[in-house]
Amino acid sequence: MADHVHGRRADRSVGSRGSHPRGHGADQCPVRLPLRQPGGHLMLPSSDLYKSVIRGPHHRIARVDAFTIDGAPLATDVPVITGQVSAQLTNRVTRTASFTLADEWFPRTPQSPFSPYQAVVRIRAGVGYGDGSEELWPLITGRVWGVRRSAAGTVQFSVDDLAADVVAARFEAPERSSSLSILSEIQRLIRGAIPQATFGPDTLATAPTPQLVWDEDRGQALDDLAQAVGGRWYALGDGSFVVRSYSYQPGAPVxxxxxxxxxxxxxxxxxxxRDGTANSVVVVAERMDGSEPVRRVARDLSPTSPTQFGGPFGRVVQVLKVQTPQSIAQAQTLARTQLAAATALTxxxxxxxxxxxxxxxxxxxxxxxxxxxxxxxxxxxxxxxxxxxxxxxxxxxxxxxxxxxx
Missing domain, CATH: 2.40.30.150 (Bacteriophage T4, Gp27, baseplate hub, domain 3)
Known part of the structure; x- marks a missing residue:
C-alpha cells in the first residue's frame, strides 16, 4: 500500500514497502512525555478530569512551536487558525499535518521561524480548563515541507514527521550492515540520517543482524530490518523513533x-x-549468497476462526519474499505476524x-x-x-x- 505525502512517495505497508504571534523563544524541543504502555496499549496518559470533560462541552486548544533540528528555539505557542494532523501506521511517514497561521508567519527569509530551510515544528493539542490550565499532547514533530500564502492573508503549512528525513537520506554508496543487533542497527541507520535522533521504548526482542548490503534506499533497509523481528519502525508524536509490533490482536479497549x-x-x-484477506502466508527468505532460501508457512487453523484454512472461507495464500530473515525461527515469526495481519482485514x-x-x-x-x-x-x-x-x-x-x- 502506498500513498503520496506532500508530493513524495511514502510507502509503508508491511510486505510491500517502497524503495524509498506569540513570543519568540521556545523551550528546547522535543519535549518528552511519560512512556506509553507496551503491548498494544499506546494511549497517552491523561488526568481523570480530561476523561470527564471530553464527554461534554469543552474548549479545545492547539499550539505550534518551531525550532531547528538541533533544538534551537525559533517560535513558541503560536496559535493555530485551523488544521489537522493525520496518523497512519501503514505509511513510512506515519504522521503528516496541515495547518494555517496568520500572515505574519509567512517565511520571508531562509532564517524565518517557519522557513522550510530550517524549521522543525511540534504541534500539541488538547483542552483548556476554566482555571486557565491546559492539558496538551504531542501530535507530530517534523519539518515544514511546504508553505502556501493565500490571497485571503493566511499561510498554510504542510509538515511531515521526522521519518521523512530518514527516507530522504538515501545512501550515497552501498551500505553494509554492521555486527550490531537488529534494533541497534536500526538506530544506527536512523542516526546516519538524523544525528540528533532520539529513541523511545521498543516492544520487540532483538536478534543478530545478518550480513547484508543495501544499494541506496535507507527506508527499505529499515523496513527489512524491522520486518525481520516482526515489527515496524516509525516516529512518535514527540519525534522519537521506535520499533514496535503492530498489534493485530485486541487488548482491553482503552x-x-x-x-x-x-x-x-x-x-x-x-x-x-475479502480484499486483502488470506489464511495462509508463505515467507521465502532469499539469501544474497545464493544458498537455499528459508521457506516457512503459517496457516489459520483455529476451528473457531471465520478464516480457517480449508473451512468455509476457502484457501487464500499470500507469498512474501524478503531478504533479511536468516533462520527458520525468524522466518516463522514473520509468517505468524503477517498471518495475523492478513486475517484481520475482514x-x-x-x-x-x-x-x-x-x-x-x-x-x-x-x-x-x-x-x-x-x-x-x-x-x-x-x-x-x-x-x-x-x-x-x-x-x-x-x-x-x-x-x-x-
Whole structure:
C-alpha cells in the first residue's frame, strides 16, 4: 500500500514497502512525555478530569512551536487558525499535518521561524480548563515541507514527521550492515540520517543482524530490518523513533466511542470485505549468497476462526519474499505476524467521533453505532486542531491466533 505525502512517495505497508504571534523563544524541543504502555496499549496518559470533560462541552486548544533540528528555539505557542494532523501506521511517514497561521508567519527569509530551510515544528493539542490550565499532547514533530500564502492573508503549512528525513537520506554508496543487533542497527541507520535522533521504548526482542548490503534506499533497509523481528519502525508524536509490533490482536479497549447520551460517537460506516484477506502466508527468505532460501508457512487453523484454512472461507495464500530473515525461527515469526495481519482485514470502521487526543494508532477501541458494536484496532486517526471539527478513526477487526506449522 502506498500513498503520496506532500508530493513524495511514502510507502509503508508491511510486505510491500517502497524503495524509498506569540513570543519568540521556545523551550528546547522535543519535549518528552511519560512512556506509553507496551503491548498494544499506546494511549497517552491523561488526568481523570480530561476523561470527564471530553464527554461534554469543552474548549479545545492547539499550539505550534518551531525550532531547528538541533533544538534551537525559533517560535513558541503560536496559535493555530485551523488544521489537522493525520496518523497512519501503514505509511513510512506515519504522521503528516496541515495547518494555517496568520500572515505574519509567512517565511520571508531562509532564517524565518517557519522557513522550510530550517524549521522543525511540534504541534500539541488538547483542552483548556476554566482555571486557565491546559492539558496538551504531542501530535507530530517534523519539518515544514511546504508553505502556501493565500490571497485571503493566511499561510498554510504542510509538515511531515521526522521519518521523512530518514527516507530522504538515501545512501550515497552501498551500505553494509554492521555486527550490531537488529534494533541497534536500526538506530544506527536512523542516526546516519538524523544525528540528533532520539529513541523511545521498543516492544520487540532483538536478534543478530545478518550480513547484508543495501544499494541506496535507507527506508527499505529499515523496513527489512524491522520486518525481520516482526515489527515496524516509525516516529512518535514527540519525534522519537521506535520499533514496535503492530498489534493485530485486541487488548482491553482503552476508550469506548459509543452513540447515545454523553457518548463520543457521531456516526460510523462499517464495511466487510475479502480484499486483502488470506489464511495462509508463505515467507521465502532469499539469501544474497545464493544458498537455499528459508521457506516457512503459517496457516489459520483455529476451528473457531471465520478464516480457517480449508473451512468455509476457502484457501487464500499470500507469498512474501524478503531478504533479511536468516533462520527458520525468524522466518516463522514473520509468517505468524503477517498471518495475523492478513486475517484481520475482514471488517473495517470509518468513524466520526468526539476528539480524544490521547488515542494513538494501534490502540484497541470499542465502537458502537445504531445497535452494533465491536472491538477494533485503530489503523489511522485524523486529529482536528480547532473546536467544532470531529476526529475520524479508521479501524479494523482483529485477526485470530490459530496458527499452524508447515
Amino acid at each position: 476508550q469506548q466511542f459509543l452513540d447515545g447520551p454523553q457518548g463520543l460517537m457521531a456516526s460510523a460506516d462499517v464495511t466487510q470485505t 471488517e473495517q470502521w470509518q468513524a466520526t467521533v468526539v476528539p480524544d487526543y490521547t488515542i494513538e494508532p494501534g490502540d484497541t477501541v470499542r465502537l458502537g453505532y445504531r445497535g452494533y458494536s465491536a472491538d477494533q484496532i485503530t489503523d489511522g486517526i485524523t486529529y482536528p486542531l480547532v473546536t467544532g471539527t470531529a476526529m475520524t478513526l479508521t479501524t479494523r477487526s482483529a485477526g485470530t491466533l490459530g496458527v499452524g506449522e508447515e
